[in-house]
Amino acid sequence: MSDLKYPYGSEWRKWDLHVHTPSSLIHSYPGPDPWESFIIDLETLPPEFKVIGINDYIFIDGYKRVLKEKAKGRLANIDLILPVIELRLDKFGGSSGHLSRVNYHIIFSNEVEPEIIEHQFLNALCSKYILSPQYDNIITCEKWAAIPTKRSLEDLGRLIIDSVPEEERCNFDIPLIEGFNNLCLSLDSVQSALKSHYFEGKYLTAVGKTEWADIKWNNHSIADKKNIINGAHFVFISAKNPEAWEQARRSLKDGGVNCRLLDCSDAHALSTASVKDRLGKCFTWIKADPTFQGLRQLLYEPEARVFVGDKPHAISHVVKNSTKYMSMIEFERTELAKDEEIWFSSNIPLNHGLVAIIGNKGNGKSALADILALLGNTHNSNFSFLNRDRFREPKTKLDGMFSASITWKSGLKFKKTLSEPVDQSAVELVKYIPQKYLESICSDLKESNKIQFDHELKEVIFSHVDDTSRLGKETLSELINYLTNEKEERISQLVNELKGINIKIVFLENQRTEEYRKGLVAQLEQLNNELKAHQEAKPIEIKKPEEDLQVKKEIEDAVNEISDLQRRESELSEEINCKKEILRKAILQIASAEKLLTRIDNLERQLSTFYNESSEDEIVLELDVKEVVTLKIDRQLVHNVKNGAETLKLEARTSLNEDYKDSLAAQIKTIRDQMKAKHLSLDESNRKYQSYLQQLKDWQRKHDEIIGSAENAASIKGMEAKLAALDDLPAQHKNLTTKRKNLVHEIFKAKEQLLEEYRKLYSPVQYFINKNSMSSEPDILQFFASITVDGFVDGLLEMINKGRKGSFQGEQEGRERLKELVLSNDFSTENGVQYFLECVQEHLEYDKRDGNNRKVLLRDQLRQQVEPEDLYDFLYGLNYLQPRFELRWQNKPLDQLSPGERGNLLLVFYLLIDKRDTPLIIDQPEENLDNQTIATMLVPAIKKAKESRQIIIVTHNPNLAVVCDADQIIHSQLDKTNGNRVIYTSGAIEDPKITKLIVDVLEGTKAAFDLRDAKYEVLERLH
Known part of the structure; x- marks a missing residue:
C-alpha cells in the first residue's frame, strides 16, 4: 500500500472557498457565542464537503479559531482548511449613486502560517489603503489615519456617515460595514505585497464576478476591467443554482475573459437559514487531492476538474456500473513461495x-x-x-x-x-x-490478427446499435444472420441454378475442342469404311431355281408359308418395338412421378420450416402466416399417372416375356421356329435361294443401320449431323454464358443487398465518430462496409495443378499473377466484378505468361479429381466476395497504413x-x-x-x-x-x-x- 495520504489519486470532493466565520465583520450566526453552532454546522455538512476556505475579509482571527478547533480533534470531516483574504479594489461599478467595489480574494496555502499572512501581507497593505473617491478628503484632511481594525473601521464608518447630509444617512449601513466597504486598494499594491518570498507559489487569487460585472464596458474602463479578471487565477460567484452559475460562466466565456468560475457559498449564516449565503449552499466539486497543490491543478484542467451541480456524472456512473470499475488489487504469497523471492x-x-x-x-x-x-x-x-x-x-x-x-x-x-x-x-x-x-x-497485419480485429470491429459496431434495433440479438453476427438469412438463401438458390448452367457450359466446351471435332471426323471415316466394307460384302445374287410343275407347286406353297410367317414376324416385331417404347415411357413416367412426389414432400418440409422460422414474425406482426402463404397439393393426380404407368409397364413386360404362352415374345419365337422348319423342308437349291434372300434382307438392314438417320448418333448421318451441329455450338455457348452472366448479376445484386444491411448497422458508429471527432480534419476516421475478396487466391490455386502449362503455372509465379489480377480489379461494382471474371476466364483459356498466349484447355490445368465445373462454380459463384466491415484512417484501409x-x-x-x-x-x-x-x-x-x-x-x-x-x-x-x-x-x-x-x-x-x-x-x- 502506498504511504501517501491520498493513494487513490484525484477524486471528486466539494470545495467551498468562501466561508465567513462568526469573527467576520458581517455575519448572521445566531446567539451571544455563535462559534459552537458554527463548528457543529461545519461538522454536519454532507460528507462530500472536504475543503473550506475561511474568509473574514481583511482579518485572520476566524481562520485561527477554526484551526484551533481542528487541532482539538473537531472538524474531522474536513480535510483542508485554507485562509482567504477578501479586499476591495479601487475599481468601481454601478451608478454614481450606488457604487460597488470589485472584490479581490487571495487564497493562501495552508502551509503559510496565519502570523505570516498578518505580518507580511496585511500589515504591508496598511499604508496602501485609499477611500472611495467621494470620501477621500477624510484621509487627505487627516481626519482618519489608522491600521485597519474593527474599532478603527468603525471610526472610519462614522466619519463617512457624518460627512453626508442628515437626510441621506438613513441609506447607510452600520459604521463598521461602511468603513470596510469604502476602504480600497489598488491592484498593484496588492500584487506588490504578494511578491514576498514567503508567498512564492503559495497563493492563488480570485475576483468576485458580481461586482466585477458592474464595471461598465467603455473606452476608459475596458482595459482595466479585462486586466483585473484575466490577471486572477479564478472567479468567484455565489450562484442561486447551477443554472445561474452556468449562465454566468457562459457570459464570461462569450466575453473572451477568464471563465474559471467557482461557485462558493459566501456563507454568513448557518445551513438552516433561509438566506442564499448560508453554510453548505455550494455547488462546486473539484477532482483533486484536498490540498493547495490540488487547487493549483485547476489552472491547467478547469473543464475536466471542476463540476458545478448536485453531483458529477462520473460519481453516478461509477455507482450505477459498480461491477465495471476495479478498486483494489492485492497480492499474496502462495505456499510455494521462496523467502528469497519477494516480488509482489x-x-x-x-x-x-x-x-x-x-x-x-x-x-x-x-x-x-x-x-x-x-x-x-x-x-x-x-x-x-x-x-x-x-x-x-x-x-x-x-x-x-x-x-x-x-x-x-x-x-x-x-x-x-x-x-x-x-x-x-x-x-x-x-x-x-x-x-x-x-x-x-x-x-x-497477419490473417490471425485480421480475424481478431474483425471480431473487435463487430463488437464495437454492435455496442453502438440501439437496443431497439438489436431485435433481441446478443451479438452483431446473430443480428446480421437474422437480417440477411433470406438473402443468403436467395444466393444459394442462384448458385444452384449456376451449377446447372456450368455443367452445360462444360459439356459444350468439351465439344468445341479441336480434339472433339477430330474424334467425330475419325468416327465418320470409320463408319464410311464400314459402309464400304459392308457394300463389298453384299451377298452374291442366287437366281431363283427352276422346278417341274409338281415340285414348283410344293415349293411355292412352302415359300408362300415362309412369306406369311415372315410377314407375321415383321408385324410382331413392330408390335414388340411398340411395347418396348410403351415400357420405356412407363418406366420414365414412374421415375418422374416418384421424383415429383419426393419434390412435393420436400416442398412441404420447406413450407413447414418456413412456418417455423416465421413464428417470431407472426408474433411481431400479429398475424397467422398460414393465412398469408398457403400450399395446395393434389398427389392423386400424380398417383393416377403413376398407377397407369405401372399397369402399362406390367402389360408390356408380360408381352415381352417368352415365358408367357400368348405373349408377343412367345408368338414371334414360335413363328421363327416354324420358319426354320419350313426352310428345312425345301430342296437344296431353294434352301440356298431362301438363305440368300434372308442374307440380303439382313445385309440391307445392316446397310440402313450404318447410313442411319440424324437421330442415330452412331450412324453416318448421325455423325454428319453431329459435325454440322458443331457450327451451332458458339451460339449455344454464348447463350449459356449470357445466362451465367445474368446469374452473376443476380448474385452480386443480392450481395449488395447484404452490404446495405451492413451499412445500416455501422451508420450509428460513424455518426458517433463524426459527432465526437478528435481532429479538425473532417472524416479522418471512417467506418466502411464493402464487398471484399476473401480466400479467392488460395481457393482457386487449390484446384490448379501448378506443374501444368498455363497462366498460373509455378507455385510462387502463379500466386503472384493471380494476386495481381485481384489487386488490379474493382470489386465494389458489378461492372468491376464482371470484368474480373472475364480476365480470369481469359487467363484460364490462354497461357498469359511472358512470351505466350497459347490456347490451353482448362481440364489440362486442373488437379486430379477436380472437374472444370467445380472451378466454374467457385469462380462464378462469388462466394469469395463477402460484405465486411472496415475501419479507415484518412480514407486508407488498415493494411495500407504505416505502423x-x-x-x-x-x-x-x-x-x-x-x-x-x-x-x-x-x-x-x-x-x-x-x-x-x-x-x-x-x-x-x-x-x-x-x-x-x-x-x-x-x-x-x-x-x-x-x-x-x-x-x-x-x-x-x-x-x-x-x-x-x-x-x-x-x-x-x-x-x-x-x-x-x-x-x-x-x-x-x-x-x-x-x-x-x-x-x-x-x-x-x-x-
Whole structure:
C-alpha cells in the first residue's frame, strides 16, 4: 500500500472557498457565542464537503479559531482548511449613486502560517489603503489615519456617515460595514505585497464576478476591467443554482475573459437559514487531492476538474456500473513461495478514472498491467511479463509462488494465481491491449490478427446499435444472420441454378475442342469404311431355281408359308418395338412421378420450416402466416399417372416375356421356329435361294443401320449431323454464358443487398465518430462496409495443378499473377466484378505468361479429381466476395497504413469509438506515434475515453500522464537487491512526492516528447 495520504489519486470532493466565520465583520450566526453552532454546522455538512476556505475579509482571527478547533480533534470531516483574504479594489461599478467595489480574494496555502499572512501581507497593505473617491478628503484632511481594525473601521464608518447630509444617512449601513466597504486598494499594491518570498507559489487569487460585472464596458474602463479578471487565477460567484452559475460562466466565456468560475457559498449564516449565503449552499466539486497543490491543478484542467451541480456524472456512473470499475488489487504469497523471492507484496488502490503506470524500463509496469488483465479475464494472452520467457519461465516457476485478487467497486472479489492461463470461455471483464498485440497489428497485419480485429470491429459496431434495433440479438453476427438469412438463401438458390448452367457450359466446351471435332471426323471415316466394307460384302445374287410343275407347286406353297410367317414376324416385331417404347415411357413416367412426389414432400418440409422460422414474425406482426402463404397439393393426380404407368409397364413386360404362352415374345419365337422348319423342308437349291434372300434382307438392314438417320448418333448421318451441329455450338455457348452472366448479376445484386444491411448497422458508429471527432480534419476516421475478396487466391490455386502449362503455372509465379489480377480489379461494382471474371476466364483459356498466349484447355490445368465445373462454380459463384466491415484512417484501409498511422487508428478506435464500458488497459499507447499525433489525437482521445470507463495506461513517458491529466499515478520500481521486490507508489499528479517521481523518470529516460519540454511541462503545472 502506498504511504501517501491520498493513494487513490484525484477524486471528486466539494470545495467551498468562501466561508465567513462568526469573527467576520458581517455575519448572521445566531446567539451571544455563535462559534459552537458554527463548528457543529461545519461538522454536519454532507460528507462530500472536504475543503473550506475561511474568509473574514481583511482579518485572520476566524481562520485561527477554526484551526484551533481542528487541532482539538473537531472538524474531522474536513480535510483542508485554507485562509482567504477578501479586499476591495479601487475599481468601481454601478451608478454614481450606488457604487460597488470589485472584490479581490487571495487564497493562501495552508502551509503559510496565519502570523505570516498578518505580518507580511496585511500589515504591508496598511499604508496602501485609499477611500472611495467621494470620501477621500477624510484621509487627505487627516481626519482618519489608522491600521485597519474593527474599532478603527468603525471610526472610519462614522466619519463617512457624518460627512453626508442628515437626510441621506438613513441609506447607510452600520459604521463598521461602511468603513470596510469604502476602504480600497489598488491592484498593484496588492500584487506588490504578494511578491514576498514567503508567498512564492503559495497563493492563488480570485475576483468576485458580481461586482466585477458592474464595471461598465467603455473606452476608459475596458482595459482595466479585462486586466483585473484575466490577471486572477479564478472567479468567484455565489450562484442561486447551477443554472445561474452556468449562465454566468457562459457570459464570461462569450466575453473572451477568464471563465474559471467557482461557485462558493459566501456563507454568513448557518445551513438552516433561509438566506442564499448560508453554510453548505455550494455547488462546486473539484477532482483533486484536498490540498493547495490540488487547487493549483485547476489552472491547467478547469473543464475536466471542476463540476458545478448536485453531483458529477462520473460519481453516478461509477455507482450505477459498480461491477465495471476495479478498486483494489492485492497480492499474496502462495505456499510455494521462496523467502528469497519477494516480488509482489503490496496492495494497490485503483482510481476509477485514468490511471497511469509509470517507471523506468524493466521496473514492473507491464507486470501490473498483465496481472490486472489476467484478473479481469482478458481473452488476449499476448503478455509481455506473464510469459514463459519471463515470469512464467518453467524452471523458476515464479508464477506459482504468487496470487492476486481484484476487488471491484461493487464489492465483488476475484482471486487467481499468476500461473493460471487465460480462460477464453470466461466473461471478459476488461479489455487489454498489450504492447505485443499492438505491435503485431502495427507492423504486420497477419490473417490471425485480421480475424481478431474483425471480431473487435463487430463488437464495437454492435455496442453502438440501439437496443431497439438489436431485435433481441446478443451479438452483431446473430443480428446480421437474422437480417440477411433470406438473402443468403436467395444466393444459394442462384448458385444452384449456376451449377446447372456450368455443367452445360462444360459439356459444350468439351465439344468445341479441336480434339472433339477430330474424334467425330475419325468416327465418320470409320463408319464410311464400314459402309464400304459392308457394300463389298453384299451377298452374291442366287437366281431363283427352276422346278417341274409338281415340285414348283410344293415349293411355292412352302415359300408362300415362309412369306406369311415372315410377314407375321415383321408385324410382331413392330408390335414388340411398340411395347418396348410403351415400357420405356412407363418406366420414365414412374421415375418422374416418384421424383415429383419426393419434390412435393420436400416442398412441404420447406413450407413447414418456413412456418417455423416465421413464428417470431407472426408474433411481431400479429398475424397467422398460414393465412398469408398457403400450399395446395393434389398427389392423386400424380398417383393416377403413376398407377397407369405401372399397369402399362406390367402389360408390356408380360408381352415381352417368352415365358408367357400368348405373349408377343412367345408368338414371334414360335413363328421363327416354324420358319426354320419350313426352310428345312425345301430342296437344296431353294434352301440356298431362301438363305440368300434372308442374307440380303439382313445385309440391307445392316446397310440402313450404318447410313442411319440424324437421330442415330452412331450412324453416318448421325455423325454428319453431329459435325454440322458443331457450327451451332458458339451460339449455344454464348447463350449459356449470357445466362451465367445474368446469374452473376443476380448474385452480386443480392450481395449488395447484404452490404446495405451492413451499412445500416455501422451508420450509428460513424455518426458517433463524426459527432465526437478528435481532429479538425473532417472524416479522418471512417467506418466502411464493402464487398471484399476473401480466400479467392488460395481457393482457386487449390484446384490448379501448378506443374501444368498455363497462366498460373509455378507455385510462387502463379500466386503472384493471380494476386495481381485481384489487386488490379474493382470489386465494389458489378461492372468491376464482371470484368474480373472475364480476365480470369481469359487467363484460364490462354497461357498469359511472358512470351505466350497459347490456347490451353482448362481440364489440362486442373488437379486430379477436380472437374472444370467445380472451378466454374467457385469462380462464378462469388462466394469469395463477402460484405465486411472496415475501419479507415484518412480514407486508407488498415493494411495500407504505416505502423504509426495504424497504431493511431487502433488507439483511437479503442479509446474513442469502443462503447464497451469495461476497464481498458493499454500497454505503452505512445509507441509508434510521433509527438504531434500524441498531442493532437492520442491525448484528446484518452481524455474523452476516461469520461465513460476506467482507463489504465502503462507508459515509459510520464509526461503523457501529465498532459492527459491522469487521475492517479502508479510509480513502479523494482529493487533487484531485495528479492526483486516491486514497489508501487500511487497518488495524484499534484502530490509533491508523485511530482518528484515523475521528474525522476523523465530525467532517467528518453521521453517521447523532448525531454526539456516535458520536464518544463511537469514543473510548470505542478510547482
